Amino acid sequence: MPTDHDYLYQLATHPDITWRWRYRGQSIGYDTFLQQLWGGTLVHFVVERRDGGQRVGYVQAFDASERHGWCHFAVMLDPMLERSGWAIECLALFFNYVFTAWNFRKLYAVVLENNYEELHSGAGTWFITEGRLAEHEWFAGRYWDLVFLTVRREDWEPSGPALVAKLTERPAGPVRETA
């Protein structure tokens, strides 16, 4: 919704987030941000706390190819919630939504090597690592690898829906559609 735009702009340009979101630290005007918020977007949600509805993040599916059966996804969460596990909870709900609504085979995420460390324990179970561009991006005094992660439907379906059912048995839903 338009009432979310200011929040999303502040989140995307937050000093702790901007370098790993698509802007990679570059200044971005508000109008340009709003245009890009919708550019290539398949579906996106603002993430909210169940207890009180406070906004805590954003999740997006974009650059979809329905012909080939894949799309990309990304998530940004309030920096205060880093390593709290909340990103994984909202992604589980989001994967379930996307795999239910579209017949995708694969959901891709592209993350910087240091951001990958936040997720590395899930390699082989939650996702597979399909590719790596060595020393691809410059940040903070060195070059970092860019890692391509894939969540495959065949890996998601045996356990993902049951996990989501467990999560949604808790009080109220944590996400709502934006715009």
Place this chain on the structure above:
Amino acid sequence: MTAAAMSIGEFRGYLAGQIGRAPESIPLDAALRTDADLDSIEMFLLVIAVEDLGVQFPEELLAHVVTLEDAYHHYVTQLGHR
């Protein structure tokens, strides 16, 4: 506390198993995110595993659970209130 409550050692063993780690890799007094180096997926699985024991893990409490001892304290407190 109820008679069914795990000991803290059992609690650690159970959680370590649920997130695929050796119990020794999660010292009771180590900060889970920084010292024990649990990543986002492991933190998520840890919360789910505690809730599978029949206790709720409210969102506002998550920020205050720093160590495994904190999680165990929450677990036995919640069991005692059931």
